[in-house]
Every structure is written in C-alpha cells, then in structure tokens.
Amino acid sequence: MADILAYAETRDGSLRPVAGEVVAAARKLADQLGGQALAVVTGGPGSAESAADLARFGADRILVTEAESLDLYQPDATVEILVSAAESLAPGAILFPASAQGKDLSARVAARLGVALASEVTEIAVEDRAPVVTRPMYGGKAYGRFRFLRSPALISIRPNVFPATVDPREGAMESMPPVDVVPRTRVVAIESAERTALDVREAPVVVAGGRGLQDAANWRLLEDLVEALGDDATLGASRAVVDAGWRPHSEQVGQTGKVVSPNLYFAIGISGAIQHLAGMRTAGVIVAVNKDAEAPIFGVANYGVVGDLFEVLPRLTEEIRAARGSGG
Amino acid sequence: MRSIVCIKRVPDSEARVRVSADGRTIDDSGVKYVMNPYDEYALEEALRLKEEAGEGTVTAITVGPEEARETLRSALAMGADDGVLLRSNGSIDGVAVAQALADEITARDYDLVLFGKQAIDDDNMQVPAMVAQMLSLPCATVVVGLDIEGGVARAKREIEGGHEIVEFDLPGIVAAQKGLNDPRYPSLKGIMAAKRKPMEEKDVALAEPTIELLGLTPPPARAEPQIVGEGPEAVPELVRRLREEAKVL
Numbered sequence: 001m002a003d004i005l006a007y008a009e010t011r012d013g014s015l016r017p018v019a020g021e022v023v024a025a026a027r028k029l030a031d032q033l034g035g036q037a038l039a040v041v042t043g044g045p046g047s048a049e050s051a052a053d054l055a056r057f058g059a060d061r062i063l064v065t066e067a068e069s070l071d072l073y074q075p076d077a078t079v080e081i082l083v084s085a086a087e088s089l090a091p092g093a094i095l096f097p098a099s100a101q102g103k104d105l106s107a108r109v110a111a112r113l114g115v116a117l118a119s120e121v122t123e124i125a126v127e128d129r130a131p132v133v134t135r136p137m138y139g140g141k142a143y144g145r146f147r148f149l150r151s152p153a154l155i156s157i158r159p160n161v162f163p164a165t166v167d168p169r170e171g172a173m174e175s176m177p178p179v180d181v182v183p184r185t186r187v188v189a190i191e192s193a194e195r196t197a198l199d200v201r202e203a204p205v206v207v208a209g210g211r212g213l214q215d216a217a218n219w220r221l222l223e224d225l226v227e228a229l230g231d232d233a234t235l236g237a238s239r240a241v242v243d244a245g246w247r248p249h250s251e252q253v254g255q256t257g258k259v260v261s262p263n264l265y266f267a268i269g270i271s272g273a274i275q276h277l278a279g280m281r282t283a284g285v286i287v288a289v290n291k292d293a294e295a296p297i298f299g300v301a302n303y304g305v306v307g308d309l310f311e312v313l314p315r316l317t318e319e320i321r322a323a324r325g326s327g328g
Numbered sequence: 329m330r331s332i333v334c335i336k337r338v339p340d341s342e343a344r345v346r347v348s349a350d351g352r353t354i355d356d357s358g359v360k361y362v363m364n365p366y367d368e369y370a371l372e373e374a375l376r377l378k379e380e381a382g383e384g385t386v387t388a389i390t391v392g393p394e395e396a397r398e399t400l401r402s403a404l405a406m407g408a409d410d411g412v413l414l415r416s417n418g419s420i421d422g423v424a425v426a427q428a429l430a431d432e433i434t435a436r437d438y439d440l441v442l443f444g445k446q447a448i449d450d451d452n453m454q455v456p457a458m459v460a461q462m463l464s465l466p467c468a469t470v471v472v473g474l475d476i477e478g479g480v481a482r483a484k485r486e487i488e489g490g491h492e493i494v495e496f497d498l499p500g501i502v503a504a505q506k507g508l509n510d511p512r513y514p515s516l517k518g519i520m521a522a523k524r525k526p527m528e529e530k531d532v533a534l535a536e537p538t539i540e541l542l543g544l545t546p547p548p549a550r551a552e553p554q555i556v557g558e559g560p561e562a563v564p565e566l567v568r569r570l571r572e573e574a575k576v577l
Contacts, residue, residue: 016488073492079461100487104469107422107457116421116539119452132542137451141345142354142544146420150538184466185496192490199488205576242506249472249507250486255341255448256365256506264576275341281547285574287566293555300550302574303566307559315560319567323577 002092003035005085005152007105008054009097011190013046013071017202018097020057020164025124025157026095027058027167032126033092036060037169040085040176042078044071048173055171057164062171067178072187073101079108080179086113091152093131098156099202106156117154118146120259122161122282131155139255139278159202160261161282198234200251205229206262208236208253208280212269212290212309216246221313222268228321229264236260236280238270254279269309272297289313329384329476331374332441333408334429334459335367337392337399338449347544354544363399366444368406368511369504373474374442375407376509385409387436391416391428391532404522405514413529421537422454428532429455430462438499440481445470445503456503466496472507 006026008019023039030037039059041051048064055062065081082105086094094109096102098120110117122143123134132147133155200206207229209222219235226233237247239254253260255275265283270276272288272295280286281300288301289309298304305312339345339354340362346355363371371388378384388403389412390396400411414432419425433441446453453469460467466481472491473484476498485492486505514522556566571577 075457075467100470100485100492103453104457107454107469108461110423110454111426111458111461114423114538116423116537117452117454118539119454135451136547137449137544138339138345138354139341139448139451140547142347143547144420144544145542146539147542148539184464185460185468185494185500186466187492187494189493190487190490191484191493202488249505252506264570264574273342274344278341281550285570285576286550287570298553298555301553302551303569304553304555305557305559305562305566306555307562311560312563315563316566319563320577323567323571 002033003089004030004033004037005089005091005094006037006039006059007082007094007096007102008039008041008051009099009101010041010043010047010050013044014050015053016099018099018159019054021159021162022095022097022157023054023057023059024165024167025162029093029124029126029131033129035092038063038089038091040082042070042081044068048175052171052173056166056168058167058169059171060169062173063176064173065176065178070178072190074183074187075104075108075185076181076183077179078105079112080181081176082109083112084179085176086152093153093155096156098158102156106154110154113152115150115152115154116148117156119156120158121155122158124155136259136282139275140259140281141278158261160204200234200236200253201258201260203232203234204262205233205264206236206253206260207233207266207268208238208270209241209268210238210270211240213241219246225266225313225317225320228317228324230324238276239273267297267301268313270297271295272300329377329381329440330438331377331384332387332389332433332436332438333367333371333374333403334441334443335371335388335390335399335403336364336447337361337390337396338364338447341365341448347546351543352541361395363402364444364447366446366504366506369506369508370442370444371403371406371408372509372511373502373504374440377440377476387412389429389432390414391425392418397527400527401522402514404525405519406512407518410525411527413527414532415529416532416534419534419537420450420541421539422452422458424535424537426455426458426462428534430459433459434463440498441501443501443503445505456501460501465499465501467501468494468496469503470505471502472505474502474508
C-alpha cells in the first residue's frame with residue numbers, strides 16, 4: 001500500500017556507494033508494507049545514466065532530475081524536488097543516507113513537511129503495518145526505538161549498516177523537471193582531500209590510532225597497515241591525537257567525532273575512553289593492540305593483543321599482506 | 329555583527345549513560361551536565377566575529393529545563409552579552425524544538441544564527457537546518473571554516489572525503505563542527521561578569537511531537553572479548569582467527 005521513497009545521493013554525476021544501501025533498505029521496507037520502492041536521484045550530467053544501476057538494488061521506479069545546476073548539491077532546489085515528490089506520490093516513508101548531504105537535506109524536508117525525522121537509524125522493523133526504527137543516542141551509549149505518528153516517516157540510515165542487497169526490479173526511468181528556485185544557500189565548489197580517501201564513516205575497514213603512537217610521524221605505521229588491508233581500508237583517530245593536532249578532526253572517531261560501524265576496526269594504541277567506545281562499539285569485529293592489559297578497549301575488542309605496538313604493528317602488516325597475497 | 333547562538337545542556341561526553349527503570353529516560357543521578365561541546369565552537373565563532381567587527385552583540389538562547397540556566401551562565405562567562413531561557417522539558421522531535429527557536433529568533437534583530445552541528449544527547453543533527461527552512465534563511469551545516477565579508481558568508485562544510493564551499497547572503501545560519509576554532513575558557517573576570525549579565529526566562533509550550541519514543545535500551549552486548557596473546561608472536565594467531573573465525577580478511 002505505502003510506497004517508499006529512497007533519496008539516492010550522487011556526486012560528480014555518479015551514485016555514491018551509500019545510494020545502494022538506501023535503495024535496498026527501501027526495497028525491503030516496501031516489501032514489508034506492500035508498496036513500491038521509488039528511487040529519487042538529483043544531480044548533474046551523468047546522473048541519469050548512473051541512476052539506472054539502482055534497479056539492481058530493487059527500485060521499481062527511478063525518478064531523476066538531471067541538470068547542470070545540480071552538479072553540486074544545491075539544498076534549496078533539492079528540497080523542492082523532494083517536497084514535490086512527497087506531495088504528489090504520498091509515500092509512507094522517505095529514506096535518506098545519514099551522510100553529510102543526506103542529513104542536511106532530510107532535516108530541511110522534515111521541516112517543510114512538518115513531520116519528524118529519525119536520524120542515523122540502524123534498524124527498521126515493521127509493527128502494525130508501520131515502520132518502527134532503532135537509532136543510537138548519546139553517541140551510542142543508549143538505543144532508542146521510535147514509531148512515527150504522522151506520514152511520511154522520514155528516516156536517515158547510518159552508512160555501512162544496511163546491506164546493499166541485490167534484488168533486481170524493473171527500475172523504470174522517469175525524469176522529473178527541476179524546480180525553479182532562487183537559491184539562498186549556494187554550494188560553489190567541492191575541495192577534495194589530497195588523496196581520494198574513503199571517509200571513516202563509510203569505509204568497511206578502519207585502522208584507528210591513539211596516543212600510544214607517541215608521535216604524528218609514526219602514522220606511517222598505520223598507513224602501511226591500511227595499504228596492506230587494501231582499498232576498503234581508511235584511517236581513524238582518537239580524540240586525544242586530534243586534539244594534539246597529529247590528525248585532522250575529520251578522522252576522529254567517538255561521541256564528539258564520527259560514529260562508525262565498519263566490518264573491521266583496528267584500535268591501535270587507543271586505551272578506550274567512554275566517548276571513544278561510544279563511537280565504534282557497533283563495528284563488526286574489533287581488534288585492539290595496546291601495551292596495557294587493563295585498558296578498557298580490551299573490554300569491547302573481539303581480539304586483543306597485549307604488547308608494544310611498535311613491535312606488533314609491523315608484524316601485523318606483514319602477516320596481513322601475506323594472508324591477502326595468498327588469495328585472501 | 330549581531331549573533332544569536334543556540335545552545336543546549338547535555339550530559340558530559342565522559343558520562344556513563346544508564347537507562348532508567350521506566351525504560352524511556354536516562355538515569356541522570358551522578359551525571360555531570362555541560363554545554364553541548366559543538367555549541368562551544370558556535371559561541372566562540374560568534375564572539376570572534378563580534379571582536380573582529382569591533383561592535384555587535386552575542387545572545388545565547390536555550391530550550392531546556394530550569395537547570396539550563398547554568399548552561400546559559402557558562403555562555404555568558406565565555407563572553408555572550410545576554411541569555412534567553414525558553415523553559416520547557418524539551419522534546420524528542422527536532423521539529424518541535426526548531427519551531428520554538430524559530431519563533432523566538434524571528435522576533436529579534438540578527439545577522440547570524442549559530443548552532444553546534446548536533447547535540448550529543450539526542451544526536452538528531454536536525455535543528456539548525458529546520459530553523460533555516462522555517463525562517464526561510466540560508467544555512468550551512470557541519471561548518472569548519474567561516475569568512476564573512478561585505479554581508480556575504482563563505483563557509484567550508486565538511487563532507488565525505490573533502491569540503492564543500494558554501495556561500496550565502498546574511499542573515500543566515502551556521503552549524504559549527506569541531507575544527508572551526510579553538511573555544512576559549514571562561515576567565516575569572518568573565519565568570520564574575522556573567523553574574524551581572526541579563527538573563528531572560530519564559531515558559532514555552534512545545535508542539536506535540538510527531539514521533540514517539542517506545543523505549544530506550546543499553547547498546548547491544550558485544551561478543552565476549554578474547555586476548556589472543558602477547559607481543560608480535562601473537563600476530564599469526566590473530567590473523568588466522570580474523571581469516572578463519574571472523575572471516576573479515
């Protein structure tokens with residue numbers, strides 16, 4: 001009965017990886033509620049072509065607004081496209097990625113529609129034919145379960161938590177005209193990081209370092225491990241080392257940094273302050289290396305190695321390189 | 329520059345959070361409350377803008393219980409000129425809180441409204457963009473750099489793998505991220521002066537929420553931790569378990 005809209009984010013005319021997660025989550029919810037999954041795509045030239053891929057993740061229809069002016073995220077125009085889609089299609093729910101763009105956009109759409117938004121959701125269930133969502137609060141120190149009292153239910157889903165399950169559907173392409181607005185907020189450029197690193201929130205594997213590394217220069221040891229782990233891996237950091245200026249704050253994991261849920265998390269020389277544990281305890285597998293056997297990080301680590309990280313780390317990099325090299 | 333800074337009283341990030349017996353609230357016995365850490369970046373930015381301009385005002389506004397008076401007092405000690413407490417028990421619905429703030433802000437004169445990018449209790453990360461929509465104001469969220477010249481703001485906004493450069497004409501809204509600046513500590517003089525600064529208090533009735541909290545639970549338990557061994561000799565066994573047991577390599 002209720003159709004589900006999925007906002008599939010693009011950048012530079014291509015879908016972002018999280019788009020598949022959002023559409024797959026919408027597919028699943030649509031099946032539970034007996035409706036269709038409709039992907040909404042906005043972006044610059046190339047977006048329509050790349051949007052066709054969303055059929056693979058279960059989009060029944062793919063609604064695309066492609067315009068030169070949307071090459072960069074333009075909040076005012078995008079809000080109008082979403083609001084107009086919500087008004088004409090009357091969906092039961094609208095799913096967004098809890099990305100920088102998705103969080104900005106979803107809050108704006110919620111205010112325009114006058115309905116609540118559940119942010120950073122990690123679980124969507126259906127009870128009494130309506131979505132019930134679970135989301136971490138207090139930086140992950142507690143989880144709240146919520147139901148929506150008005151429709152549509154606005155939900156942003158945490159990256160890396162919902163699988164981008166392949167479940168192909170027709171994916172009928174339709175074009176939606178851009179909405180004419182005078183932009184109040186103008187995104188004029190994107191400055192990319194020096195290397196096209198995966199964001200710490202979206203990487204399947206995170207190698208995070210703490211004060212135990214002793215010096216910013218020692219980060220090359222972590223970079224070696226990241227390299228050995230392959231393209232899925234990226235760097236993270238504890239608050240202490242960000243505050244010390246060793247690493248950029250964009251890498252900080254914790255309650256006052258990024259809350260991450262990778263498949264595999266390495267905590268190297270991180271003791272495990274409460275605010276750090278809150279930010280990474282939903283990782284699939286946690287590996288900790290620390291010289292202090294009493295460090296709180298060992299309380300959440302699936303696998304711990306007690307020892308001097310300057311001895312353990314090179315060996316770990318070597319063994320992982322060998323393991324992956326032998327067909328792993 | 330006339331700035332309004334919206335702040336919130338939250339449990340300290342080092343606080344342990346326990347769910348109360350009612351299953352819907354947190355047990356705040358022994359919990360230390362502080363100004364939301366991201367709000368400190370917002371307030372610091374407002375103070376700097378005023379100092380650079382050599383004139384202006386900084387008003388701190390909060391929606392919260394009576395105890396939030398202390399949070400406002402901290403803002404005044406850092407250097408805000410006056411404070412406004414919108415007395416309420418708060419709401420889990422960002423729309424309701426945003427509407428109360430929008431109603432208060434719209435009655436005031438301002439060039440810039442600043443927020444922390446998110447409050448570390450609800451972690452909603454919604455209110456700044458919502459207030460912007462309600463007041464038809466431009467807004468940049470997750471801001472790590474801000475330049476204002478000739479009535480135009482140029483903000484650097486953190487996105488995955490880089491930054492967006494966002495421009496808008498004042499008045500507008502900025503939601504601050506860590507890295508925007510280095511917040512000052514209140515001086516003794518500031519703390520003394522704060523006691524004499526004006527603070528306005530009024531009751532507000534928040535709109536009925538359109539979302540219902542069914543329950544709060546502690547985070548899901550993790551598997552029993554295992555110490556694989558000590559020193560580099562433990563590494564082959566660790567890698568074996570990661571491959572064969574956890575299947576993550």
